Amino acid sequence: MSVPILEVRDLVKRYAAITAVNGLSFRVPPGMCFGLLGPNGAGKTTTMEIMEGILAPSSGTVSYRGEPLGERFREEAGILFQATALQHFLTVRQSLALFRGLYTRGRDIDELLHLCSLEALAERDNRKLSGGQRQRLLLAIALVNDPAVLFLDEPTTGLDPQARRNFWELVGAVKEQGKTIILTTHYMDEAEILCDEIAIVDHGRIVAEGEPRRLLREHFAAVLLELPRAAFPPAARTLPLQFLETQERVEITTDDLDATLRTLIGAGVPLASLRMRPPNLEDLFLELTGHELRA
Amino acid sequence: MIRRLCAVWHARNLEFLRDRGSLLFTLVLPLSIIIGIGIIFGGPPRPLFTVGVLGGPAALAHNRFAHTRYVRFLPISSRQAGLREVRHDHIALLLAPGPPLHFWVNTRSPKGYIVEKLLRAADRSAVRLPVSGRQIRYIDWLFPGILAMNMMFSCLFGVGYVVLRYRQSGFLKRLHATPLTAFEFLSAQVLSRLGIILLITTVLYTVVGAMIHFHDAGNLALLLLIAALGALAMIALGLTVAARLASEELVNGLLNLLTWPMVMLSGAWFSLAGAPRWLRWIADALPLTQLLHAARAVMLYGAGLGAIAPNLIYLAVVTLVFLGIGAASFKWRI
Numbered sequence: 001m002s003v004p005i006l007e008v009r010d011l012v013k014r015y016a017a018i019t020a021v022n023g024l025s026f027r028v029p030p031g032m033c034f035g036l037l038g039p040n041g042a043g044k045t046t047t048m049e050i051m052e053g054i055l056a057p058s059s060g061t062v063s064y065r066g067e068p069l070g071e072r073f074r075e076e077a078g079i080l081f082q083a084t085a086l087q088h089f090l091t092v093r094q095s096l097a098l099f100r101g102l103y104t105r106g107r108d109i110d111e112l113l114h115l116c117s118l119e120a121l122a123e124r125d126n127r128k129l130s131g132g133q134r135q136r137l138l139l140a141i142a143l144v145n146d147p148a149v150l151f152l153d154e155p156t157t158g159l160d161p162q163a164r165r166n167f168w169e170l171v172g173a174v175k176e177q178g179k180t181i182i183l184t185t186h187y188m189d190e191a192e193i194l195c196d197e198i199a200i201v202d203h204g205r206i207v208a209e210g211e212p213r214r215l216l217r218e219h220f221a222a223v224l225l226e227l228p229r230a231a232f233p234p235a236a237r238t239l240p241l242q243f244l245e246t247q248e249r250v251e252i253t254t255d256d257l258d259a260t261l262r263t264l265i266g267a268g269v270p271l272a273s274l275r276m277r278p279p280n281l282e283d284l285f286l287e288l289t290g291h292e293l294r295a
Numbered sequence: 296m297i298r299r300l301c302a303v304w305h306a307r308n309l310e311f312l313r314d315r316g317s318l319l320f321t322l323v324l325p326l327s328i329i330i331g332i333g334i335i336f337g338g339p340p341r342p343l344f345t346v347g348v349l350g351g352p353a354a355l356a357h358n359r360f361a362h363t364r365y366v367r368f369l370p371i372s373s374r375q376a377g378l379r380e381v382r383h384d385h386i387a388l389l390l391a392p393g394p395p396l397h398f399w400v401n402t403r404s405p406k407g408y409i410v411e412k413l414l415r416a417a418d419r420s421a422v423r424l425p426v427s428g429r430q431i432r433y434i435d436w437l438f439p440g441i442l443a444m445n446m447m448f449s450c451l452f453g454v455g456y457v458v459l460r461y462r463q464s465g466f467l468k469r470l471h472a473t474p475l476t477a478f479e480f481l482s483a484q485v486l487s488r489l490g491i492i493l494l495i496t497t498v499l500y501t502v503v504g505a506m507i508h509f510h511d512a513g514n515l516a517l518l519l520l521i522a523a524l525g526a527l528a529m530i531a532l533g534l535t536v537a538a539r540l541a542s543e544e545l546v547n548g549l550l551n552l553l554t555w556p557m558v559m560l561s562g563a564w565f566s567l568a569g570a571p572r573w574l575r576w577i578a579d580a581l582p583l584t585q586l587l588h589a590a591r592a593v594m595l596y597g598a599g600l601g602a603i604a605p606n607l608i609y610l611a612v613v614t615l616v617f618l619g620i621g622a623a624s625f626k627w628r629i
Contacts, residue, residue, distance in 0.1 A: 052472055054471050054472050054627070074472075074473060074474040079469075081465070081469060084465060084468075085461075085466040085469070086466065099473065103474060104474075145473075
């Protein structure tokens, strides 16, 4: 691994009786999009906020380019929080100008407006933007200092599918510029599209870390079969199969498709609504955390 | 409908009762005001009129007027000081014990008119002397107080609430993620509010001053300096209150707890001459009192920098102390 732009070592954050982050360690090389995935309350946002330098850890360290977080980091980091309020009565352009004024170097505001498709909205009051437009403005604000590392904390939560895809395209364009991106998300498709590496966090610990494809190869030898839960009779639960039940469906993991199908037919399981697909990150997430994904 | 109403009513009550700070201040604030007013205005029946006596009330002991009930006789050290109190209408008359007894009265004052009648009934030989110099109307005396109070409310609530709103909305948290320091943020708030309040006060001073035909006896540049230092002290106080808190009701309670004593004790509405010494000490510690002393000295009597320097130094110290506390205790997030 090349010299990391960010390195997290033995990070712990405790709140009274709760340990939100419990000994997290990972390294992020420059130019990578690194995803922190996990169910609600797993410690993703706490980890992000410690990495962003706005929350002090109980113990452990975060270093940027080999040094503790300091003035240089603040100048070179761009941040998009889960929920960010802006100063009232400012237009999109004025909001950008405000944040541009806080950094010693940065990008031209017109260039940012163009990059984030905000030219037509430049003179609009920032309170009168749609959800997608607002996220684009917040991304533009996060890019205002031409950051070397960009933190995106659940950036597309609450956006409609079209706005999400539009946002992914923007993040993709930023990634092509060689920026390092740290992303937390609930959306596995988002992580699959954007992330080069992921760390799955649960109960404040990393339960898996690596390239998404490699993790899938390691955890899933073969294919996934999906059946509606109603089509999976109680008697079938005793079959010698590796399966996971969710509220709507039963997912069977197998590396011997023929044998599994024979077992199911033999048990009288109706296969009319059987679906077969390769495993994805969501399957990995459920496999590792046992949690339903909650937006 | 009733069920929905009850659900919202119940939730709001829980919210209010569980916000302990707000609950405390909802009780503490009115209680403090009532106790404060009780201390200031309570006790046995109070004199209705105040009369100043050169040389002290003992020098008047043989005059029948000295035994008039509900008139308080205050010792006055010098004629100049006494005449100023008469012009201000802080005392109804100034007496120079005779014989014959001489007195000065503000001919525009209703209290002066009544007390002169009482004096003449008790002592027909009393000699009336004119109050020399410009007579100061009550509105002249009140004008600096109104301007100063407007500054106080604008600075305390304007700054305190804005910082609170920024913190509640998460805007401060976002700023915290930039190279901006707490000192820079607070300084920007101070300078912004200072500029706004000086502009507003200048407009009010010009417009209202013209409307009431106010004659300013002092130097306008000096007045601007007083206004700037007074505003800075109030802004610093507002920032200190809002430095850490996240509850709107608690901040509101605290700001009211600060503003009420200043409204009552600073001398904006009425003079505290004759109030207990301990109360005047408390009043003198309030920034609004210092601001008003300086403003009135310049606006009404044309005082120079030397005369008001102690007030200005006090305001500067208050500003530095509260800005220091505010910056040290500042919290970016809830």
